[in-house]
Structure formats: structure tokens, C-alpha cells
Amino acid sequence: MAQYLALTYTADINWWAPEHAAALAEYREFATQNAEHIAASAVLHPTSTATVVRVTGARGGDVVTADGPYAETKEALTGYYLLEAEDLDEAIALAARIPAAWGGAVEVRPVLAAR
Amino acid sequence: MTPAERLADTVRVEGARILATLVRTVGDFALAQDAVQEAMVAALREWPRTGVPDQPRAWLTVTARRKAIDLLRRESARAGKEREAVDLMELSTPDLPPDSVVRDDQLRLIFTCCHPALAPEARVALALRTLCGLSTAQTAAVLLSTEPAMAKRLTRSRQKIAAARIPYRVPPDEELPGRLAAVCGVVHALYTAGHAPAGGETAVDLDACAEAVRLARLLHALLPDEPMPEAVLALLLFTDSRRAARLDAAGDVVPLSTQDRSVWDRASIAEAGELLRQSLRRTGGVADPYQLQAAIAAEHARAPSYAATDWAEIVRLHDLLLGVAPNPAAALSRAVAVAEAYGAEAGLTALEGVAAGSRWHAVRGELLARLGRYAEAVDATRAALGDDVAAPERRYRERRIARWSRRAEDGR
Numbered sequence: 001m002a003q004y005l006a007l008t009y010t011a012d013i014n015w016w017a018p019e020h021a022a023a024l025a026e027y028r029e030f031a032t033q034n035a036e037h038i039a040a041s042a043v044l045h046p047t048s049t050a051t052v053v054r055v056t057g058a059r060g061g062d063v064v065t066a067d068g069p070y071a072e073t074k075e076a077l078t079g080y081y082l083l084e085a086e087d088l089d090e091a092i093a094l095a096a097r098i099p100a101a102w103g104g105a106v107e108v109r110p111v112l113a114a115r
Numbered sequence: 116m117t118p119a120e121r122l123a124d125t126v127r128v129e130g131a132r133i134l135a136t137l138v139r140t141v142g143d144f145a146l147a148q149d150a151v152q153e154a155m156v157a158a159l160r161e162w163p164r165t166g167v168p169d170q171p172r173a174w175l176t177v178t179a180r181r182k183a184i185d186l187l188r189r190e191s192a193r194a195g196k197e198r199e200a201v202d203l204m205e206l207s208t209p210d211l212p213p214d215s216v217v218r219d220d221q222l223r224l225i226f227t228c229c230h231p232a233l234a235p236e237a238r239v240a241l242a243l244r245t246l247c248g249l250s251t252a253q254t255a256a257v258l259l260s261t262e263p264a265m266a267k268r269l270t271r272s273r274q275k276i277a278a279a280r281i282p283y284r285v286p287p288d289e290e291l292p293g294r295l296a297a298v299c300g301v302v303h304a305l306y307t308a309g310h311a312p313a314g315g316e317t318a319v320d321l322d323a324c325a326e327a328v329r330l331a332r333l334l335h336a337l338l339p340d341e342p343m344p345e346a347v348l349a350l351l352l353f354t355d356s357r358r359a360a361r362l363d364a365a366g367d368v369v370p371l372s373t374q375d376r377s378v379w380d381r382a383s384i385a386e387a388g389e390l391l392r393q394s395l396r397r398t399g400g401v402a403d404p405y406q407l408q409a410a411i412a413a414e415h416a417r418a419p420s421y422a423a424t425d426w427a428e429i430v431r432l433h434d435l436l437l438g439v440a441p442n443p444a445a446a447l448s449r450a451v452a453v454a455e456a457y458g459a460e461a462g463l464t465a466l467e468g469v470a471a472g473s474r475w476h477a478v479r480g481e482l483l484a485r486l487g488r489y490a491e492a493v494d495a496t497r498a499a500l501g502d503d504v505a506a507p508e509r510r511y512r513e514r515r516i517a518r519w520s521r522r523a524e525d526g527r
Contacts, residue, residue, distance in 0.1 A: 002280050004279075086280075086282075087280040087281070087282040088230075088232055088279045088280050088281045088282065089281075089282050089286075089290075091279075092232070108279075110278050110279040110280065112278075
């Protein structure tokens with residue numbers, strides 16, 4: 001069994017807004033139906049709430065923060081699922097059931113196994 | 116073929132054949148490939164001295180297994196852990212796998228190398244390297260790349276296969292059609308890469324075409340009941356049958372209209388025709404893009420001359436093709452067929468709305484010249500001399516420009 005991080009890229013929206021309730025319900029349905037394959041998951045606030053953190057120079061340097069993402073994009077990272085699958089084919093089949101796959105895109109990345 | 120070339124060919128074909136089984140046994144793509152590579156190098160070193168063994172495949176298999184065991188031992192010593200004893204046990208057996216097992220392994224390898232999660236260019240490179248057994252340098256030469264760039268691409272693909280766990284198996288029935296289309300796409304792209312290399316010195320790279328035909332034959336032999344590989348093989352054989360007529364003594368391109376049809380390979384045409392008929396019978400009339408392209412090629416093969424070609428039928432087949440697989444190259448071929456069937460004016464109209472590349476400009480120049488509009492024809496053909504044009508094609512177009520320039524002068 002291997003782990004894959006499925007990153008969802010969709011419209012940059014507030015998922016708690018009442019008008020997105022139906023969309024959110026679709027994600028919940030995916031999570032319920034595939035519970036045995038999901039090790040962890042999260043939904044993110046819109047990118048307008050993001051903060052970019054950098055330390056200047058080397059470790060211990062000044063902490064510099066900046067507001068938000070770098071640029072307005074049509075699709076933003078809006079959440080993730082940590083999936084457990086036998087191989088890439090199974091991971092792809094799971095990712096294809098995440099609503100983001102038809103409302104945007106899902107990026108599937110194999111997780112580096114701990115040695 | 117010289118004895119040395121024949122020997123190299125045997126090593127390559129047998130090496131590619133045994134790789135598939137070794138990948139499954141050791142469960143590691145890169146390791147299996149390294150082991151087979153070492154065995155092939157050993158064969159090329161020893162066979163010229165000792166003579167080719169009675170059973171070259173057995174020799175290569177045993178040697179590759181020995182190399183694999185060495186590599187596994189080295190790896191487990193380095194990682195400080197014992198590799199499963201089972202691996203080594205299975206590798207140490209003297210028996211060769213039966214043909215049915217080898218066939219299944221070859222199919223697995225094909226589907227892994229042509230997995231849709233790999234980039235299309237990576238699939239073609241992997242197919243040449245692992246399914247056809249070419250070296251990295253040969254793969255780079257066929258795909259007009261450099262050896263370091265190709266080595267990097269191949270390594271990256273193998274790493275993805277291992278890290279992302281691209282499975283080593285034949286897809287289940289419900290996924291087979293889609294996955295098979297990806298495999299056929301790789302075989303066809305490989306042939307195209309050999310047939311019309313961009314910007315290169317020669318117009319036909321015999322090797323890539325021959326490798327593509329070989330791969331198409333293997334795929335059809337492994338999946339004899341599937342119509343798509345059958346149609347791909349038919350298409351490749353039809354195209355390949357014209358090879359002897361496609362270049363003149365100076366290595367320049369001879370267009371279809373003036374090719375010497377007596378040197379077309381009739382045996383290939385007959386075989387391709389039979390494959391196409393069987394393939395169409397299996398699909399029961401619903402044609403896929405390969406069947407339609409093969410049907411167009413069959414129409415040309417049937418015609419006694421360019422003028423006597425059934426151009427209206429060729430236009431109809433292109434309409435069907437564009438219906439199932441719209442693409443600029445097919446739209447351009449359709450415009451040519453329209454011009455032959457209904458006149459140059461109609462052809463020019465058909466060109467409108469088709470993406471303009473260098474061949475588009477060349478076709479437009481040709482049609483303008485037919486209408487006596489030589490000055491415009493010269494301009495159009497000049498636009499057809501982009502960097503992506505192979506040298507023989509470029510010389511052909513330059514001759515056209517020279518001739519039409521004189522006529523434009525005369526007409527003034």
C-alpha cells in the first residue's frame with residue numbers, strides 16, 4: 001500500500017458560503033464513500049487569507065511575511081486528501097471521483113515513504 | 116546485413132524479449148534494465164569470439180539473471196538489509212519461462228511504458244529503449260535528441276514508474292480500450308518520427324520506421340482479436356509500401372503525384388489490405404482513426420495512377436476521419452483531396468480555417484500555381500521554408516520557387 005497526496009485545484013471560493021453548500025456536500029459524499037482510502041484531508045480557506053512566510057538570508061534571519069498568493073489565478077489550491085492506494089492506477093481512479101476533478105483539476109503526488 | 120549487424124540485431128531483439136520477464140521477477144524496472152543491458156554488452160563482447168550460442172535466448176536469460184543477482188546483492192549490502200530470498204531463488208532457476216508467460220510479460224511491459232500518466236514523448240522514448248531494445252544513444256538519434264537529454268528523460272520516466280507505482284500489468288477489460296489507444300498512439304508516433312523527421316538531413320530514417328512496424332507486429336500478435344492494433348499495423352504497412360518510391364536517387368522527396376507506382380511493395384499492400392478488412396469486420400462498420408487513415412492509404416494503393424485516384428472517395432474518408440479525430444494534418448490532406456476532386460479553387464477554399472504550418476503554405480503555393488497565380492505561389496512557397504522542414508523537402512520547395520519565379524516573370 002502506498003500513499004498519494006491528492007491536491008485539489010478549483011475556483012478560489014469560500015466553501016462555507018451558503019451558495020456552495022451543494023458543492024461541499026459532493027465532497028462529503030466522496031469522503032464517506034471512500035473512507036477506507038482516505039488517511040487525512042483538509043479544506044482550505046480562500047487564498048485571500050493566505051500568508052507567505054520567508055526568512056531572509058539563512059536560518060535565524062528576519063521573518064518576512066507577505067499577504068496572499070503571488071498572483072490571481074483561475075484555479076487555486078483549495079484542499080487535499082491523503083489517499084492510500086495499491087498503485088497509481090488505483091490512486092487515479094480515486095482522484096477521478098473527487099468533485100474537483102471535473103470542477104477543476106486534481107494533482108496526484110506519490111508520498112515519499114519514510115525510510 | 117553483415118554478420119556483425121545480424122549479431123547485434125539478435126542481441127537486441129532477444130534482449131528486449133527477456134527484459135519483460137525480468138522486470139516482473141525482480142519487480143524493479145531500472146534494475147532489470149541494467150541487468151539486461153550488462154548481459155547484452157557481454158554477448159556483444161563474447162559472441163564474436165565464441166560464436167553465437169545454440170540458444171542465444173537461454174544464454175542471455177541466464178546471464179541477465181546472474182547480473183540481476185549481483186546487482187541485488189550489491190544493493191542490499193549497501194542498504195544494509197537482506198533482499199527477499201524468494202527473488203534470488205526464482206532468479207537462480209535454470210528453466211526458461213514458457214512462451215505464454217513471456218507474451219503476458221511483454222504485454223505488461225508495453226502497457227507500463229505507454230501509461231497515460233507518462234508524457235507522450237517519454238512514452239515513445241521508453242518504447243524505443245525498452246520494447247525495441249535500442250541503446251540510449253540510438254534512441255536519442257532516432258528521436259533527434261542528444262544522448263544526455265535522452266538519458267535524463269529516460270531516467271526521469273523510470274523514476275516516476277517506480278516512485279508513483281505505475282503498475283506492471285495488463286489493464287482490466289473496462290480500461291483496455293482507452294489504454295490500448297495510448298499504446299497505438301505511441302506506435303504511430305514512432306513511425307511518424309521516422310517518416311518525417313523535422314529539420315534533419317534525410318527524409319526517411321529507416322530505423323525508426325522499421326522499429327515501429329516491428330512493434331506494431333508484436334502488439335497485433337499479442338492481442339490478435341483487437342481491431343485497433345490490427346488497423347495500426349495495416350496503416351504502417353500501407354505507408355511503408357511506398358518507401359522505395361518516396362525518395363529519388365539524390366535522396367530528394369518524390370510527391371505522391373509523380374511516384375513510380377511499379378516499385379510500391381505489393382506484398383505489403385496485400386498484407387495491409389487483409390489486416391484492414393479483418394479489423395473493419397471486428398468493429399462492424401464503426402471506424403476508428405487508424406482504420407480510416409488505413410482506408411485512405413488503401414484507396415491510394417488501389418489507384419493505377421495519381422490522376423485515376425478516386426478523389427471523391429478520399430474526400431469522403433477524410434470527412435469521416437475529421438469527424439472522429441479532428442487534427443490539422445488531416446484537414447490539410449483533405450484540402451489536397453478536395454483540390455484533386457473538385458479543382459484548385461475548391462482546394463483553396465478548403466484550406467481556409469486550417470492551421471497554417473509550413474506544409475499548409477506549400478500546398479497553398481501549389482494550388483495558386485495551378486491557377487496561374489505564380490507570383491502569389493512563390494510568396495506562399497517561400498513561407499513554407501521554416502526551420503522545421505527536412506533538407507530534401509526544402510530542396511524540392513526551392514526548385515518550385517525557382518520555376519514559378521520564371522513563369523511569373525514571363526507572364527508580366
